[in-house]
Amino acid sequence: TDWHTKHQDPARSSYSCAFNSRHRGVFPLRIKKTNHLSSVSPAGTQTGATLDVSSGANHPGAQVILAAGDTAATGTYGASNPWLRTGTATSSGGSVGLTASSGLSSNDVALLTDGGLIFASSQSSNAFVSIGAASSGHAIQLYAADMTATSTLFAPYISLVSAAASVGTPGTPIHLNSTVLQVISPNSVYLRNSAVNAFLLGSSAGTGQVFDYTNTSASATLTLLGSSTSDALAVPGGSVSLTTDSISILGGLDTGSTGSVLLKPLTNSQSIGIASATGLFNLTAAELGNITASQLTVGSNAITGAATAGTYAAPSSGAGAYNVIIDTQGGYQQLANTSITAPKLTLAIGSLTMLASSSLTAASDLEIDSLPSGALSVTLGSATSLRSTNGSISFNKVSAGAITMNSGTGDIAAATNGSILLNGGTGAVAVSVNSLGGKLTGSGSTFSASWITPSNNDNASVGSITATANITINAGSTTPASLTVTGPVSGADVSLTAGNIRVVQGGQLTATADLSVTSVGNDTMVILGGPASGANVTVTGGTVAVVAPVTIGAGGAGIFQTYAGSSGQVTFSADVTGGATTTTTGDSDVSQLRGTISGGTLTFTSRTGDVFAGNMIATGDITLQGANPSGNIKVLGKLSGANVNIQGADILILAPINVGAGNSAQITSYAGSGGGINVNSTISGGA
Secondary structure (H helix, E strand, O other): HHHHHOOOOOOOOOOOOOOOOOOOOOOOEEEEOOEEEEHHHHHHHOOOOEEOOOOOOOOOOOOEEOOOOEEEEOOOOOOOOOOOOOOOOOOOOOOOOOOOOOOOOOOOOOOOOOOEOOOOOOOHOOOOOEOOOOOOOOOOOOOOOOOOOOEEOOEEEEEOOOOOOOOOOOOOOOEEEEEEEEEEEOOOOEEEEEEEEEEEEOOEEOOOOEEEEEEEOOEEEEEOOOOOOOOOOOOOEEEEEEOOOOOEEEOOOOOOOOEEEEOOOOOOOOEEOOOOOOEEEOOOOOHHHHEEOOOOEEEOOOOOOOOOOOOOOOOOOOOOOEEEHHHHHHHHEEEOOOEEEEEEEEEEEHHHEOOOOEEEEEEEEEEEOOOOOOOEEEEOOOOOOOEEEOEEEEOOOOOOOOEEEEEOOOOOEEEOOEEEEEEEOOOOOOEEEEEEEOOEEEEEEEEEEEOOOOOOOOOEEEEEEEEOOOHHHHHOOOOOOOOOOOOOOEOOOEEEEEEEEEEOOOEEEEEEEOOOOOOOHHHHHHEEEOEEEEEEEEEEEOEEOOOOOOEEOOEEEEEEEEEEOOOOOEHHHHHOOEEOOOOOOOOOOOOOOOOOEEOOEEEEEEOOOOEEEEEEEEOOOOOEEEEOOOOOOEEOOOEEEEEEEEEEOOEEEEOOOEOOOOOEEEEEEEOOOOOEEEOOOEEEEEE
């Protein structure tokens, strides 16, 4: 039939042409009327007919071009190997199959459409779409400038298989509506599915690639189906992102030991459940156990729904071990008598509530951050714990903000060499817990941290802490805990209260107002092994040792003292400078071994023991007083003051004493002490 001449009458509304063989031609077959193109088998002839435009057995020589509005529909036909075919041998049509051809090059386009592909069938449950084949050797790619809801693959069952190319791109993902979906690509996959309920099975992306899936229907459920021998989804060493309002992981989700998995609700306000019976976006412990990755993230920084967690222990070793991140602006609640453990655990949340006897434990670091950045509220119930067995614990590490944790219960324990960061920034930090173990560091407008009893290994320390206003550290208000200062602590008023307090090399206490260091109890010790300064400085303990320089503000007071009945000593091995008055009182001996003590008025007093004085320079008076009646005095360094007053049982002067002009030096041995006064140096000046 001469289609080019016979069938171009514009007055005709339709044409028909019956034939029982193939239409062949090396020129395009153009259907210009916006009606249907049908190939129908006439009675008594072979079953089916085929539109076959080819110049060879397998290679297209021309095209079938349908004008706008035309469609291709067909009845049944026999087996063939066409370039474009519609229908199948056993159904009434509705499918398009693109078969591989050895004659096609990698740049040939088998099917080009500017619109969507819609697959409909009266037997929709049997509809199946296959694009490409893994063994074809040719990449099948779908290109579209805008794949919107009108440009969607519709079918209950869809399989997308690519031999080489990605399926979709980040900017132009493949849009589809499918209940059962399989996607296989050696590269990345980007999909958007509008089906209300979807099942993903036997799918994969290439090593180190991306599998990004979003179910765009609210309240939709995605189920991952696998078997004992195959995963539902595998992306070795790659990144998987699944977004849907509800999820069920019944098969393996495997990204290997280096990949990552992100699971998040589509609806931002959706609640999240982690191994608990609550939460609309719920992940059971068994489902979490089907995940293999190096990192699992649940939620995102856009989620506002609350998260609730029960008991789950993430794998801690092997390829399945993964760090856990829970991400929501809503509050996070750990249910009573439950626990979460993971190699590393990060909570980016609006607030944290630990109900009674619950715990969060990380083998390495435990990070708790405010989301969005700002104030973080933490409530610890009775017998609760936040613990890192081999790492550190941080609060607002990512972005500084006010921190409130003032329940007075719960335990916080980092590893022996780990730290506890309270990053308040310009916000206030107020923390009160039962026990704290680790190196406390951080910042705040004000910074207050207190705990009632020591941690199990009593390893609390203070690293770098800065505040624009006051700093208060109270370690063990009921049972004093030990405290070691290893870094610089700087604020307005700085107050440290603990059991034994040690400021070691590298530690420093700086107060623009008052500095107070108090070691609670007669058997405790304060060792100032790092520099200390304040407008006023007060150091109190069972024993006090000043090993590093202390600077007292002009006009201020310096007080170094032990408790009465403590039998402790006060010793100086470094300089003490400044202050209008410096008063040292020891229940036992008061000793100046090295350094120079200088200021306004200087006073050394022992309640029950001796006084040993070194170099002392005072603009006011110097007073040395041993215990009455048996406390002895030894002057081992030069004394220079307005007036010098020395009282003791046995007094030995081995260094010069200089008294201000017009003033006096008074040296007195207690009556009945049996002692005396031995002057082996000079006494000069004075009236």
